[in-house]
Amino acid sequence: MAGMDGFGTQLMRGDGAEPEVYVKIADVTSLNPPGISRETIDVTSHDSPDAWMEFVGGLKDPGEVSADVNYQPDKHDLLVSDFEDDKPRNYQIVFPDADETTWTFPAILTGFEPETPYDDKASASLTWKVSGKPVIGTGV
Template identity: 50%
Template sequence: MAGKDGFGTELRRGDGGEPAVFEPIGNVGTFSGPNGERETYDVTAHDSPSNFREFIGGLVDGGEVSVECHYDPDKHDVIYGDFKNPNPVAYEMESPAGELWAFEALLTGFEREMPVDGQMAATLTWQVSGEPTITPAPTPAP
């Protein structure tokens, strides 16, 4: 069987303590990220082989994490306060397969929707600061 079901993925926010205590961010629907990327630098020269461009790798950007959630002021307004914090906050995201992504990030977007005929919603976006760490899912016993 190919693929894994993403249902049950959980995003948690650290409280800043040592050790950090992570609280789930509730009512989350769709997750995206971290979606990092690497810069490349063109190092093509007149003597590059076969008229092909040559590149070397540059800095890596940890990317962004974005979530869509069913907005609840009691659960989400504490996160809104992170706009005032110029320092990254610790987060972790765990998939149902047991994969754990830990990262620090700055809240860069908090977009709320209050429709006339539907549920309140919010899209939250964070810029990852530094390198995320990934703990792979345990290998099932044979």
């Protein structure tokens, strides 16, 4: 069978201790892992074969992570301290595949947007900027 059900994916927050212990961020309803990208450097010259432009790989951007949660102040307001911190904190995404694939990365919380409409659930949207290379591993 092709594909994987995303249900059960977990977003974890590191405690900064040695060794690092990760605690699940509660009530995540939607999660977008880092969207990595890479710049290219134009190395085209007058000698480029058949007048085709040539490129080499440049800097890599680790992207951003975003998540939506069912907002509960007692479970989510500790993340505001991450917003106040100038240094990246370690986070981890654990996927629900057989190997429990993990993406571990340092990131800075750049956005925390709670919403409490009168006719719907309280929610919050969070955004992190990843700083450095995500480490892909397995939990099994």
